[in-house]
Amino acid sequence: MTIARNNSVATPCQLGAVNRASTAIIGRRPLQIARAFARAVRQRVGWDTLGVVFSISLVAAACVALVHLLRDVDIGKVGTALSATPMSSVIVAGMLVAVSYFTLTFYDFFALRTIGRTHIPYRVAAFTGLLSYTIGHNVGATVFTGGLVRFRIYKAWGLDLIDIARIAFITGLTFWLGNGVALGVGIAYAPEAAGAINQLPHWLNRGLALGTLAAIAGYLLWLMPQPRVIGRNGWKVTLPSAPLTLLQIGIGIADLGFAALAMYVLISAYAPVDLLAAMMAYVLAALLGFASHAPGGLGVIDAAILLALPQVEKEQLLAALLIFRCLYFLAPFCLAVIAFGARELWLSAASR
Numbered sequence: 001m002t003i004a005r006n007n008s009v010a011t012p013c014q015l016g017a018v019n020r021a022s023t024a025i026i027g028r029r030p031l032q033i034a035r036a037f038a039r040a041v042r043q044r045v046g047w048d049t050l051g052v053v054f055s056i057s058l059v060a061a062a063c064v065a066l067v068h069l070l071r072d073v074d075i076g077k078v079g080t081a082l083s084a085t086p087m088s089s090v091i092v093a094g095m096l097v098a099v100s101y102f103t104l105t106f107y108d109f110f111a112l113r114t115i116g117r118t119h120i121p122y123r124v125a126a127f128t129g130l131l132s133y134t135i136g137h138n139v140g141a142t143v144f145t146g147g148l149v150r151f152r153i154y155k156a157w158g159l160d161l162i163d164i165a166r167i168a169f170i171t172g173l174t175f176w177l178g179n180g181v182a183l184g185v186g187i188a189y190a191p192e193a194a195g196a197i198n199q200l201p202h203w204l205n206r207g208l209a210l211g212t213l214a215a216i217a218g219y220l221l222w223l224m225p226q227p228r229v230i231g232r233n234g235w236k237v238t239l240p241s242a243p244l245t246l247l248q249i250g251i252g253i254a255d256l257g258f259a260a261l262a263m264y265v266l267i268s269a270y271a272p273v274d275l276l277a278a279m280m281a282y283v284l285a286a287l288l289g290f291a292s293h294a295p296g297g298l299g300v301i302d303a304a305i306l307l308a309l310p311q312v313e314k315e316q317l318l319a320a321l322l323i324f325r326c327l328y329f330l331a332p333f334c335l336a337v338i339a340f341g342a343r344e345l346w347l348s349a350a351s352r
Contacts, residue, residue: 081319111170178252281308
């Protein structure tokens, strides 16, 4: 066999070089090739770009699902369902939303204690946490917008951008750990709640749920022997100990749990629905909405709940979603903007 190159015949030395190169490539282990590919992706694309692509894809998929789900909705029936909503259900749901927001005050307080900024009192942490979450989640790109709100308030207490990044990391960890445990337990018990959304078989959803719980358990075991520090290049954070991580998980579960109960109360006002199914639908929808970075998870949360609860009439579900959005998103957002604006005006007047 010969290899033609520049209209000439390859020499035995050239053939040997080609064979050695081929053997070296073929002989590489799959793990080495995967690492090289991952490095090339990071260098050429970057994780930020991949995150943006994922968010856009998630929002686009939600829009397509909504168009399909709402094509035969009777707007008149939605209005009828809204007018028929018992005021008692709205009041109870509003109280549960208020308790959910109260649990949010511990996100920043816990994070501040974790990073060692113990001089900031609870009232400041609670106020900042509520404003950063409410404004950030409703505007979108929560890490950036919520971080701006935090920096504006915490800089008066001596915190810098590195501290704000640490707080964002710890509060995000609180949300994801709480969400992971809530979803892991719920889906392991009733995998059909997730199957209606992701269209995966029940056995696979249950396996993923058990895998998530196992990963969190492994994380807790990893934290036990000694304090764990992560980060590099000047950005480091000491992770909460295993007992404190359990408290962290409890905060996340409480936040999601009370909000999910509020959604259940509104839906059950129209039709009987399983408590666990309704709560799992909301928790999974909240996770997707958070991951999409869409303002208030608009479209993503709605599509997920409509898909997860096909046993409830679409018009009734839409009515419940509209009321929930007013209680959980719109009203707190208006109050947060007013409070933040009043604070800025007061600081401006005091500095003159």
